[in-house]
Amino acid sequence: MSRPVDALLDFLRGEEARGVTHIHLDDDAKALLRELHRRARAPKAVPASAAVVSRPAESVAVAERPAAAPAEKTELFVPEISAPAAGSAAERIAALAAQAENWAPARKLGTLRTTMVFSTGNPEADLMLVGEAPGYQEELQGEPFVGPAGQKLNDILKAMGLAREQTYISNIVKFRPATAGQTTNNRKPTLEEMASCLSFVRTEVEIVKPRCIVALGGTAAEGLLGLTGSVSAMRGKWYEFNGIPVRVTYHPSYLLRSTSVRDKRAVWEDMMEAMEKLDMPISERQRAFFQQR
Template sequence: MSRPVDALLDFLRSEEARGVTHIHLDDQAKELLRELHRRARAPKGDPARPASVVAETSTSAPDSTLASSAPQPTPAFVPAVSAPSGASAGEKIAALAAQAENWDPARKLGTLRTTMVFSTGNPEADLMLVGEAPGYQEELQREPFVGPAGQKLNDILKAMGLAREQAYISNIVKFRPATAGQTTNNRKPTLEEMASCLSFVRAEVEIVKPRCIVALGGTAAEGLLGLTGSVSAMRGKWYEFNGIPVRVTYHPSYLLRSTSVRDKRAVWEDMMEAMEKLDMPISERQRAFFQTK
């Protein structure tokens, strides 16, 4: 379950990505942090005190003793996303998508395009796949992983014995990163852009409750897990996001560019690890896919 502190951490990461080193805290925010500190220091077994305040956007004047490196006033606290209680998983995901359409923390950056692309697939899937951001084809069709990269992902799922509709497919960022004079070219989202949408990913995981997440590509691993470096160094081990096991593998678009059978085998080994985590049967024929002789 998402905690109030998760929204705070998402906000702080987004500010750090912008280069902000100091922020203003109003009295409510200070009291919330004090309450979290008291809970952390309370002896085990002691009942936690109910939170008496909720973090909100401050309308008070800045504290003159706290400085900000940003030339503009500190942006509003990233609000928590919500879904209707008692609704089905599909209805909850639809509610999140409706909120994302006009998500101010992402739109106010001025670096993302306006068409929102949320998710596709089964909102109660055991397997969740997470990419980085929509591209040209995704923006046109308003669905993650379509076009050549989407077809490659479909082929991978088919080799696993799954239809696209059986998995839940999403992205860290819900809008296509913009560039000057942009046509079909795409770019990697920034840390700030990823942080602005991470609350949705947390909420999606909470609703879908997948048994396993696969991060597709280094950018997805960076946004989801805070990892940096090469995918080759990230893969081959299990991580965790909100209590869910996560495997990192190459993005399908990388496989379209690579001519190496070794890369294809690496992705397949990662997907077999996911299959084993999901208690899916793996045949000898499947185990032999892309093996070099």
């Protein structure tokens, strides 16, 4: 279950990504953190609620790094998602999406566009696919993974024996990252932008309860798992997010640009690993896809 402390950690990671080295806490916030610490040490921990801190009193280090100039006085909002506890999975996802529509931690950044694109597919799916952020086509249609990349993903799922509607598809960031004079061009979301929305992804995983997650591309792997480096180095092994096994593979848009059969085979091998994790049958014909002749 998502805890307020998880939302606090997401916020702090976002502040660290901005280069902030210290935050200011008032007496109420310090008391809250002490209570969290006390409850964590107790035999049965009970999560405390998040807080809004507005009166700076004491600086607390976010990370071990050289001292910087004192930060200007700012209001620290610790984001907490009111995860829907009742209703079907579909109703709970719908309520979560409604909450994301005007999500202040993302809105206040000023670097994301205003159209929210949440998720699509079956909210009780065994397989969850996570990308980075909506692009031009996704913003236009209000659905993740549409356009050429979405069609490529559909083709991959079809080869697995799955329809798009049988899976749950989401993104780390729920709004399209903005650029100056933006038209159809897209950009990678920043760590700060990913941190602002990560609590939603965590809650989606709690609601959907997938048996397996596939992170599509290096940015999704970075936001979901904290990994950095090349996808080629990330793939080929299992990771974990909130107790759910995660596989990293290339983004479908990368396959559209690549002419390498080896890259296509790599993605297919990752998907077969996911199929095996889900106890899906794999035919000899499927195993032979994209093998070098």
